[in-house]
Amino acid sequence: MNKCIAFHSYKGGTGKSTLACNSAILLARKGYRVCLLDLDIYAPSFHLYFSKEPRKWINDFLTSSANIQDVMIDVTDSFNSQQRHTDSIKSNDHVGEKEVEISGKLWVGLSNPQKKEIFKLETADTNTKRQAIRRFIHLRELLMSDFKADYIIVDTSPGIRFWSINSLAIADILLLTLKMSDLDIDGTRIVAEEIYRCFIELGSKAYLVYNMVEGYCVPRQTISNKEEISNISGSTIAQKPRNDIASVTQLLSQQRSDDDDWPSSLSTDLGIEIISFIPCYCDIQFLRKEFLTVLKYKDHPFTFQIEKLIDAL
Ligand SMILES: Nc1ncnc2c1ncn2[C@@H]1O[C@H](COP(=O)(O)OP(=O)(O)OP(=O)(O)O)[C@@H](O)[C@H]1O
Ligand SMILES: [Mg+2]
Known part of the structure; x- marks a missing residue:
């Protein structure tokens, strides 16, 4: 069954964007036909990730009669030939190694990053916006029918803005991505109550994805020594030496002891299940192409987390 999943x-x-891209690439690597859409209309990024210029942008599709075939770019072969090239440099014996090649298909649809194009969509009159919403729905249908997409993966703009909400309207599954900070949590409560609930009532499924949680850069510790924790009571992370990972870990443990299981409490309050806890892997932030982690580093724990996430969907 085909699915449209929005982050x-x-x-x-x-x-x-990192999770959307890596999920799409991993699904394509597994043999699925995948369409990845940059619907972060206000601040697109995939044109930078993929370094491609489309014949037509998603903006053209939404506001005019641009053809979907001119919007979607097939990037499967460019990844696979890049991969073969890297393999051949690494070792002549392994030319053509297929391990991390994409065996399915991957297309991307890009949003136009030019200020005037973003502005044009933002300030469009009601009729144009109404037409664009119809085209949004049509976009999904075309990708399912003409491209025979097994998965449509959608990256959206954050917050409660016109195009962010409309991008969610085409999704079957909403992945509400948040970090473990009060701002993220309070914000998620607001969008859940004002927006997601409405989509859930209309039949979409929603899940919480906790991203960049402790457990890798900062090891996760269970509270084993209460006395040790009481010694650091009252300190803040900012007062601690920056490289003192052990004390940050203790502070995190203490924070947990104060409010034992708030990620689950949020999930219960909202009635939205948690699908994933993805640790913060600071090493992937140093990669120049973090959106390709699952392709370049198939044994990295981040790749396993993305596998788990897509298996759970
Ligand atoms: N699990 C992770 N571990 C470490 N770094 C991560 C992880 N997930 C994302 N990042 C990093 O966090 C940064 C922000 O990620 P990204 O651009 O994907 O966020 P975003 O939600 O799309 O942001 P925006 O709302 O601005 O579009 C990037 O540098 C990315 O590499
Ligand atoms: Mg983004």
């Missing part, structure tokens, strides 16, 4: 969050910088 959204209240606050920016929660990892939506």
